[in-house]
Amino acid sequence: MNTPDTSSSCCSTDTVKEKSVVSSTCCSNKPEADRLQEASIRFEGDMKTFKVTGMDCPSCATTLEKGLSKRQDIETVKVNYAAGKMTIASKDPNIFESIPGLVKKFGFEAEEERSTKKPDVYEITGMDCGSCAATIEKHLGGNPSVQSVRVNFSTGKMHISHTLTDEQVVKEVQKAGFDAKSSTWRKQEVSDQKPIKPFPVTTVSGILLAIGFLGSYLMMPEWLVTVLYATSIVIGGYKPARSAFYAVRSRSLDMNVLMVSAAIGAAIIGEWFEGATVVWLFALGNSLQNRSIERTRDSIRNLINLTPSEATIKSGNGHVKKNVGDISTGEIMIIKPGDKIPLDGEIVTGISSVNQAPITGESLPVDKEPGDTVYAGTVNESGSLEVRVTRLSEDTTIARIIHLVEEAQEKKAPTQAFIDRFAAVYTPIVFILALLIMVAPPLAGFGTWSEWFYKGLALLVVACPCALVISTPVAIVSAIGNAARNGVLIKGGTFLEKAGAITAIAFDKTGTLTEGKPKVTQVIALHVDSDRLVSIAKTIEEHSTHPIAKAVISYADERNISAMKGSDFTAIAGKGATAVIDGIEYFAGKPKLFKEMGLSTAHIDERIDAMQNEGNTLVAIGTRDQILGLIAVADTVRDITVRSIEKLKQVGISEMVMLTGDNKGTAKKMAAETGVDRYFAELMPEDKVTAVKKLQDEGKQVAMVGDGINDAPALATADLGIAMGGAGTDTAMETADIVLMADNLEKLPHTIRLSRKALTIIKQNIWFSLITKLAALVLIFPGFLTLWMAVLSDTGAALIVILNSMRLLKLK
Structure with missing residues (x-):
């Protein structure tokens, strides 16, 4: 039998013999994966997905669903018209083979979708x-x-x-x-066995090279010196030779191929010392490079190590230690003072201050109380806390940060992509040129074969553009790692480069430049003292949840002003509220409420207009006979906003712009308080896009700073979208190009400075790499550049480029 329609619109569930069929046109509050998972829990069987072709509209999906759901051997069926997919669950595994034939009867084609494992x-x-x-x-x-x-x-x-x-x-x-x-950040396997130390290839190869070199001056037999050099080449060159073999087999010309070719060529022409020196310098350079670049990769590993592997869980009357991977949502963690918080959660009991710097980069600890959110990897400074787990270890904020940073570090910046294309063409050309130099001049009668063969080998060594290829990615990895440690997510090298080129920044006002929460800015008492005025207002507003009411109550609480005993509390829709205090009826609301009651406001109209033009919302307090006073409420500028804007000007941003829906008077006042250069007022949400385009039409590279949700169109329109408060919202982390994890602008100047420094270092690296190559190429032909000098110029340049890029890791 069919259950009745559960929705007035499209949400319906057809049940045929305990079958649950969800229409493709149905709306649901749950993600599809969750609904399918719930469906799979209701029976013990298999679930498979099929690709369906031939559907013309959503009604085709409905037809297919209803048709297949009538079969006894099918438990659930769902067809997604938009995706062209159908998911079927059945206790009978043999039914899946017949699905394509069954679907064909309805006029469609179906093919089982083979599940692909995540890389x-x-x-x-x-x-x-x-x-x-x-x-x-x-x-x-x-x-x-x-x-x-x-x-x-x-x-x-x-x-x-x-x-x-x-x-x-x-x-x-x-x-x-x-x-x-x-590699996986989720499982950190710890072995009791001591790691096996690798054979000291570079050291042994270097010692044999040194003995051979000294032996040639100490009258050692020439054959023995040659054996020492040859052994040095074999020991130091075994790994590069193996790599070169597979590179050639893969039709790839890498540094190993060039080095091995140079070493073998040197041995062929009897330059055993040169060959051994080439191999040893190459091994030494690689060792130093690997050690250096590992430090840049540590920027992520340090994030991984922020979270403890175990947590203390409340169990009955006692406490137990559990691995974070085994903890479920809803369990209660015990966090002692000084402990790192293992998982994201919500405080159940306890008050403390938490150092959130590892996540948000905030310099000061944040006070936390029951109901507040805490993040894995942050440090509980004082006070014991009981925290209810809200996210599993793989879903915590720090886990998402790590995932996003790793993805960002692997995205190629435009500069890197260009250099990779350049290197792909450059290396084969120089390789062919080296072969021509070995053969053409001696065939033409210019010089000896050994002379030109040696120059060709030197050119082979110089040919590999290692320093050039790594000039950009290592700088990007370092910069993105630095930003992540300071509470800023840069989504990739492209956005790092864009941030360095920004000339104007547009800020959404509410919640970005301002707190986003109204506060009492002024109390004007007319016929009673200010404390009594606030006390009356608090008494009336205590029964309201309106943001302005909360602002008044908060103001009174901060000054220890208590409410009076009231009765007959009544809300006046859209105008205010009233209560009876000591037998007298008091009102709190808009000034026009008192005008409607017949009271004259002429004596304060000028003051009301002035305060409203400054962006204040006014609450008038009074009785039916007179207005006792005014309370001004307004959104306030964040303390850190002014400092941040000053620092942005110092780092060279030419124009700061505020976008607001407020009137021009309020916008002008706010612009003066924050220090922005320009403002666009009375904007509807869609007008912010127009404002951003206007700035771009003026020739500026524009960054838009907002909350990542309401400002999404403007963020997308700007050359660079920057969202604030990423630690609290998944949407902000997903939508913007750059995410400030803290809910303030404190780290924005550092981000711009870091981006510009990264661009400078990338340019330095590229020019240094090119000039080094050019100089080496020029010195080959007069005979000034030996093989070992060629190796030194290549590996040395790569090492210098890496070390130069690593300066970004230490930028404060």
């Missing part, structure tokens, strides 16, 4: 530059068990979709000459 993430070690990442991608990409693979050199991460085991993935990466280990 696994592995940490890769041993990469020297971006071309090493390309080698791994090409090697693994040729494996039939690998659906997709993406390797990012700057973060050292590999994202791979595959059907291999972890061990097989690691072995495949090792075949390419690198090491890999499964």
Whole structure:
């Protein structure tokens, strides 16, 4: 039988023999995944998804749903017309094979959708530059068990979709000459075994090189010196040679190929010392580079380590320690003074101050009381707290920050994308040029074969654009890591570059420049003293939940002004409220309420107009016979706003603009208080987009700062969208290009300064890399550049670029 329609519009549930069928046109407050999960809980069976083609409109989906739901062997069926998908649940696993045939009877085509696993993430070690990442991608990409693979050199991460085991993935990466280990921030496996120290390849290779060099001056047999050099080459060059083999097999020209070619070539022409020096310098340079770049990657690992792995959970009359991964929402955590908070939650009992700097970057602890939200990774400064868990370990604010930062660090900036394209063309060209230099001049009778072969080898070494390729990504990783530590999420290199080019910033007023909460700004007592006026107002307003009423009550509480005993509390819709105090009827409301009661306000009209023009909302307090006084309520400028705007001017932002729906008088006053240069007043929400476009038409690069929800159109229109208060709202974290985790502008000047510094360092890196390459190329032909100098110029330049980029990590 059918249950009655449960909605006046479109929300309906048809039940056929305990079947739940949800129409594709139905509205629901729950996400689809949640509804399907609930459906799967109601029976013990399988659930599969099919792609459906041939549907013309939502009614086709309804027809298909109702038709299939009549079958006894189908528990639930849902067809999503927009997505072209159908989900079916059944206790009979054999039914799924017949679904395409059943669907065809209704005039549609269906094909089972094979579930795809989310790419696994592995940490890769041993990469020297971006071309090493390309080698791994090409090697693994040729494996039939690998659906997709993406390797990012700057973060050292590999994202791979595959059907291999972890061990097989690691072995495949090792075949390419690198090491890999499964990476996930959620599970931090701790082994009792001490890590095995790697063989000191660079040290041994260097010692053999030094002994051979000294031996050549100490009358050591020449064959023994050659053996020492050769052994140094083999030990130091084994790993690069293995990597070079797989790079060539993957049709990739990376630094390993060039170095191995140079070492072998030097040995062929009898330059054993040169060959050994090339290999040792290359190994030393790589070791230093890896150590340096690991420090930039630590910007994320430090975030991961903010949260404790265990939490104390209230259980019955006692407390138990539990791994954070095993804790469910609703459980009560016990947080002692000085403890880090393990999971996001809501305070149940206790009052304390919490240091939220790891999440929001705020310099001062924030007072917390029952009902307030606390975040994983923050520190409880004082007072014991009982906190109800509201999010699982993988869903906490810090977890989402880590995920967003990792994604951001792997997004290529426009500069990086250009350099990668340039390097892809440049390297093969120089490689071919090196081969021509080895062959063409001696064939033409200019010089000896060994002379030009040596110059060609030097050019091979110089050819690899390692320093150039890493000039941008390492700087971006460092800058984004620095920003994340200071409570700012930059969604990628593109937005980092845009932030550095911003010339004007448009601010939404309410909640951005101001508190967003009204406060009493002035009390004007006419016929009673101010304390009594406030006491009367508090008595009347105590029964109201209106924001203005709350402002009056808060003002009275701050000054310890108590309410009087009242009765007959009545709200006057849209005008105010009334109460009887000591037998007299008092009113609190808009000035026009008293005008309607027949009272003259002529003696205070001028003052009322002036205060309203300054952005105040007025509450008049009085009786039926006279007005006793006025209370002015207004949204107040944040204490930190003025300082932040001053700092933004100091870092070179040419114009600060305020966007507000207030009248021009209020806007002018607020602009003067905050220090903004210009304002647009009396704006409807859609007018903010027009205001942003006007600034862009004036030739400015515009950033829009808002709350990430109401200001979404303006945020999207601006060259850069910046949302505030990301720690409290998921929407802000998802919508904007840059998110200020704290609910204030304190970190915005740092963000602009960091972005501009990053742009400067990227330009320095690029020019330094190009000039170094050019100088090396010029010095090859006169014979000034030896092989070991060529290696030093390449690895040295890469190391200097990395160290220069790391300065962004320490920018305060």
